[in-house]
Amino acid sequence: MSSLMSWLEPQEQLETREEQLRKQINALSDAERKVFYHEQSKLIKDPDNYAVLNYFFLGGVHHLYLGRYKRFIAELVLLIIAILSFILGGSGLGVLILIALCGYELPQLFLSQKIVRQYNEAISRELYEQIIHSGSPHRDHH
Template structure:
């Protein structure tokens, strides 16, 4: 994830990939779009999951299962600790919030970068 990459740079890479895909033979292009339809993630869904759900569900949506599990476990531990009166457990929650803030504000860009990487993988698979 490259949060500081300018959006224009990502758009240039996406356009270049589109041009490359258009040069594929019909059969490969058809296979590319068929696989792409199955594996692309909607940036709006990712953003909504990021805004409305706790515990890293947006990571699950992108298929980042270890990150989802780690974040969910830390969140549950932090909340449980707070309910049991361990005020230091609030530090876990605070660190999770600080970690998630960039994901929250750059969610559209993160999903587009994910889709670009998936598109490149599919393109390379189809070319073989």
């Protein structure tokens, strides 16, 4: 799901997917459920941490928290270009880049709870799929 589309996803749709996944997890054997929750606890992210990183740090640091390295690099490069533009006297370009970055970042700050819930649901679903297909999320390592 693209970033913009996920921002526009109705809350009810996310809640439905989460509830469906909870039911599927509850249908796992006790051993599988134990493995699921153990692994999930290492993978899920805290929406408040994401929001704090978004609020206090420029350059997309919050994307690193969710492992979205390409987005981080793109935003950092744009921020560096904006700063260099100000230093070299081309403030018009710098202002445009900063406005664009703010326009992209502000919704992520305000929607941080939803963004991280979507991330956690996707990670949990992927983990669930690994468990039901292999009996263990890391079968290759055993």
